[in-house]
Amino acid sequence: MEANHLQLNDESHPQQSIHNLVYCSRGSAGVGEAEIAKIIATAQHHNPRFGITGILVFGGGFFFQWLEGPKDSVQSLMRIISADPRHSSVVVLSQEDEIRERLFPNWDMELVEVADIRVVLEDAAQSASNPNQKKALNLMLEELDAA
Numbered sequence: 001m002e003a004n005h006l007q008l009n010d011e012s013h014p015q016q017s018i019h020n021l022v023y024c025s026r027g028s029a030g031v032g033e034a035e036i037a038k039i040i041a042t043a044q045h046h047n048p049r050f051g052i053t054g055i056l057v058f059g060g061g062f063f064f065q066w067l068e069g070p071k072d073s074v075q076s077l078m079r080i081i082s083a084d085p086r087h088s089s090v091v092v093l094s095q096e097d098e099i100r101e102r103l104f105p106n107w108d109m110e111l112v113e114v115a116d117i118r119v120v121l122e123d124a125a126q127s128a129s130n131p132n133q134k135k136a137l138n139l140m141l142e143e144l145d146a147a
């Protein structure tokens with residue numbers, strides 16, 4: 001798995017706390033590899049400029065996305081993403097703005113295969129020093145098992 005194209009770290013946003021938002025949604029009919037490649041390309045183009053990092057998971061017809069960055073950037077991106085017709089039934093699973101450290105500091109927005117997501121999340125949970133981060137990651141793992 002290629003982890004980063006770009007070194008982005010919190011030093012570029014020293015005053016801002018890190019906002020973390022996790023949601024899941026249902027992919028629209030016809031959304032497959034080609035569409036997802038376009039989404040990833042768009043994200044990799046836009047996200048670094050807004051200090052946003054994270055991961056996108058697609059599997060079984062569902063999206064699962066972890067976004068982290070300055071609160072205003074994450075929330076405005078989330079408004080844009082929510083209105084995207086390529087998915088529906090967008091449900092925010094957790095939103096937290098007390099997290100200071102990024103869990104995916106070098107991931108401008110990578111597509112993670114469902115088969116790999118458990119490993120990615122467990123690794124992140126292990127290296128998380130903040131209990132809120134651990135909680136959010138464990139919630140994601142629970143959602144993953146329930147899906």
Ligand SMILES: Cc1cc2nc3c(=O)[nH]c(=O)nc-3n(C[C@H](O)[C@H](O)[C@H](O)COP(=O)(O)O)c2cc1C
Nearest residue numbers: 039042043046047056063065080081084086087109
């Ligand atoms: C599941 C999903 C995840 C997305 N994630 C991002 C993202 O992280 N960053 C981003 O800029 N656009 C993302 N998009 C695309 C946006 O909804 C929107 O199409 C895009 O930001 C518009 O960019 P453009 O005007 O340059 O085409 C996502 C779309 C979907 C359906």
